[in-house]
Each structure stands twice: as structure tokens, then as C-alpha cells.
Amino acid sequence: MSTLSALVESLRPRSWTKNLFIFAGVLFGRQWSPEAIGITALGALGFSLLAGSVYLVNDIADRARDAQHPDKRSRPLASGRLSPAAAWLSAFVLASGTLSAAWLSAPRFALVCSGYMLMQTAYSFRLKHVVILDSLVIAMGFVLRALAGVELAQDCGFAVEISPWLLLCTFFLAVFIAFSKRRSEVVTLGEAAGEHRAILRDYSPHLLDEMIGIATAASIMSFAVYTVSERTAEMVSPMLWTTIPFVVYGIFRYLFLVHRRGLGGSPDRILLSDRPLLFNILLWILSVMAVLRYFPAKGNA
Structure with a gap:
């Protein structure tokens, strides 16, 4: 057992x-x-x-x-x-x-x-x-x-397809989470970081903060472009852009937890334990479903 x-x-x-x-x-x-x-x-x-x-x-x-x-x-x-x-x-x-x-x-x-x-x-x-x-x-x-x-x-x-913009958003969001995890490892382990994993010697908090900032901007912009694109309006919904605030808050909340709470080393624990973030994700999902239900794509109107 x-x-x-x-x-x-x-x-x-x-x-x-x-x-x-x-x-x-x-x-x-x-x-x-x-x-x-x-x-x-x-x-x-x-x-x-x-x-x-x-x-x-x-x-x-x-x-x-x-x-x-x-x-x-x-x-x-x-x-x-x-x-x-x-x-x-x-x-x-x-x-x-x-x-x-x-x-x-x-x-x-x-x-x-x-x-x-x-x-x-x-x-x-x-x-x-x-x-x-x-x-x-x-x-x-x-x-x-x-x-x-x-x-x-x-x-x-x-009949399911996915927009390249949504895939890009997924990629950059995951890059953001991955670099946040590396930052947590570097900060937590300090001078011993390189002893645990040699690659951590090549990272620094400053470098990781720069890359996290780029990934943050790219995540938000790619989702925003996806929601306002003509293809999305025709195939998904013309009002999906109204869900952008949930995405922005979720990413900024995660940044807050990484920088002010010293978290980031275990993304799954953050998602399951931080109530504001979890509640925001739930609201985002519900808002997406509501938009798709009540403001259908132009082709389905």
C-alpha cells in the first residue's frame, strides 16, 4: 500500500x-x-x-x-x-x-x-x-x-477548430508561468541554485523579470487580438472582448503572488489555493460561456 x-x-x-x-x-x-x-x-x-x-x-x-x-x-x-x-x-x-x-x-x-x-x-x-x-x-x-x-x-x-491567436496566447501564458517558476527557484535556492540544477546559474532575477514582462504583455495582447479579430466575430462571438478584464486581472494577480508572496514555484498549488485567482478563473469561464450563448457569432446569429 x-x-x-x-x-x-x-x-x-x-x-x-x-x-x-x-x-x-x-x-x-x-x-x-x-x-x-x-x-x-x-x-x-x-x-x-x-x-x-x-x-x-x-x-x-x-x-x-x-x-x-x-x-x-x-x-x-x-x-x-x-x-x-x-x-x-x-x-x-x-x-x-x-x-x-x-x-x-x-x-x-x-x-x-x-x-x-x-x-x-x-x-x-x-x-x-x-x-x-x-x-x-x-x-x-x-x-x-x-x-x-x-x-x-x-x-x-x-466541428471544432482553434484560432492561432488563441494558441499564441496559450504559449505566452505558459512561458509566463514557466519563467515565474524559474524565478522562484533562483530566489528560493539563492547561491545554492546552481548546485541543484546547473542551468539555474544562467538565470538571474533581473533577467527573468525582463522575460516575464515580455511574456505578460504578449499573453494579454494575443488574447486581445483574438477577441477583436473579424474571424472571431464571424466564428465565435463579436463580444468576446468583454472577457479581457478577467484575463488581465488573472495575470496580474499571479504576478502579485510571485513578487509579493514569494510564490510561483508550484503553479498548480497557486491555482488550487489562491481563492481570488480561482474565483477569477471561474468567472472568466462563466463569462465566456455567457457571451457565446447570448452574443453568438455573426454566422450563427
């Missing part, structure tokens, strides 16, 4: 909130039927299990360094509660089982999942050691999540 609980912990269920990006396609594509939501939820669960296998591989590769980290040393592999052999076996079973089921039922969804798996494996063993690219790879993972949801819906016969 202790091994099972350690395995579940290593799958990082808290981090599965990232897979909510899979719902972007059905949300903005107005595919809100129980069938569409149910299929997307199954896809999110499958993607979560696949991501869990990636976390296992990553923790295997990092277990020696994690053992020296003030927070990560309590992870099952770093603390010795889960053996590398059990982790490897579990990762193989989860990845092969999930991908096999995906290829049999939704090939295009499976293709995106396979690309995600390959990218994250390369990240675990090499790309995480390349400055800046390490954070960009994390950001691409969020883009692939959004694409996976779209491809799954299309595999199942739903």
Missing part, C-alpha cells in the same frame, strides 16, 4: 489541472453537449495518465538532485519511498496503455499525445539543461494540450 500511495503521489494529481487546456476547443467551439464534454473529459484523463508517466521519468532522471532540494527531497523517488524499477515499470505501463488506446480510438489525438511524449522525454534527459529552451518546451506542452483537445473532438465528429 505504501508503494501504491508513493506511486500515486509521483503522478502529481495536483498538476493535472494543466490538462484543463484540453477543454479550450470545445469551450470556444460551443460544443457543450454532454457527449462532447464527456469525450473531452476522458481525453483529459488519458492525457493526465500520460503526463504522469512523464513525471515518473523526470523524477527518475532528477532523483539525485531532488534529494538536495529543500522541497523536492520529499518526493517519493528522491526520498527512497519508490524504487526506480517500480517507477520505470509504471511509466511504461501508463504510457503504452494510454497511447495504444488513443491510437485505436482517436488517431489524430494519439499523434499529438505521441509528440508530447517524445518532447517531454527529450526534456527530461537533455532539453531541461538548455537555458531558455527549457521553459519554452514547458510552454509548448500547454499548446499541445490545447491542440490535443481539438484533434480529439474532430476525431469524434465534432
Whole structure:
């Protein structure tokens, strides 16, 4: 039982909130039927299990360094509660089982999942050691999540597409979160940051603040351009721009938590524990649904 609980912990269920990006396609594509939501939820669960296998591989590769980290040393592999052999076996079973089921039922969804798996494996063993690219790879993972949801819906016969501007917004928002996490690591570990991970020597709070600022502006601007574009007015809603304030507040609230509360090292914990941010996200989702419901696209009016 202790091994099972350690395995579940290593799958990082808290981090599965990232897979909510899979719902972007059905949300903005107005595919809100129980069938569409149910299929997307199954896809999110499958993607979560696949991501869990990636976390296992990553923790295997990092277990020696994690053992020296003030927070990560309590992870099952770093603390010795889960053996590398059990982790490897579990990762193989989860990845092969999930991908096999995906290829049999939704090939295009499976293709995106396979690309995600390959990218994250390369990240675990090499790309995480390349400055800046390490954070960009994390950001691409969020883009692939959004694409996976779209491809799954299309595999199942739903008319869903996603705007390149929305994908850009997803990318820059994820870059913002990734650099905020690096900033937290550099500030928290201080002089010992490079000992835990050599790449952290190449970062500084000032450099990260500059890149966070750029990512912040790009996130807001790309979402704003998406909402006011003629294509969005014709295919989604001409009033989607009214949801911009929620996006601005959410990003600024996150910045506040990073700079004034010393958070940022664990994005999933921020999303699940900060009530103003969580409430804002809920209001944003409800406002998007209300706009799409009461102010339909010109083509659907």
C-alpha cells in the first residue's frame, strides 16, 4: 500500500489541472453537449495518465538532485519511498496503455499525445539543461494540450477548430508561468541554485523579470487580438472582448503572488489555493460561456 500511495503521489494529481487546456476547443467551439464534454473529459484523463508517466521519468532522471532540494527531497523517488524499477515499470505501463488506446480510438489525438511524449522525454534527459529552451518546451506542452483537445473532438465528429491567436496566447501564458517558476527557484535556492540544477546559474532575477514582462504583455495582447479579430466575430462571438478584464486581472494577480508572496514555484498549488485567482478563473469561464450563448457569432446569429 505504501508503494501504491508513493506511486500515486509521483503522478502529481495536483498538476493535472494543466490538462484543463484540453477543454479550450470545445469551450470556444460551443460544443457543450454532454457527449462532447464527456469525450473531452476522458481525453483529459488519458492525457493526465500520460503526463504522469512523464513525471515518473523526470523524477527518475532528477532523483539525485531532488534529494538536495529543500522541497523536492520529499518526493517519493528522491526520498527512497519508490524504487526506480517500480517507477520505470509504471511509466511504461501508463504510457503504452494510454497511447495504444488513443491510437485505436482517436488517431489524430494519439499523434499529438505521441509528440508530447517524445518532447517531454527529450526534456527530461537533455532539453531541461538548455537555458531558455527549457521553459519554452514547458510552454509548448500547454499548446499541445490545447491542440490535443481539438484533434480529439474532430476525431469524434465534432466541428471544432482553434484560432492561432488563441494558441499564441496559450504559449505566452505558459512561458509566463514557466519563467515565474524559474524565478522562484533562483530566489528560493539563492547561491545554492546552481548546485541543484546547473542551468539555474544562467538565470538571474533581473533577467527573468525582463522575460516575464515580455511574456505578460504578449499573453494579454494575443488574447486581445483574438477577441477583436473579424474571424472571431464571424466564428465565435463579436463580444468576446468583454472577457479581457478577467484575463488581465488573472495575470496580474499571479504576478502579485510571485513578487509579493514569494510564490510561483508550484503553479498548480497557486491555482488550487489562491481563492481570488480561482474565483477569477471561474468567472472568466462563466463569462465566456455567457457571451457565446447570448452574443453568438455573426454566422450563427
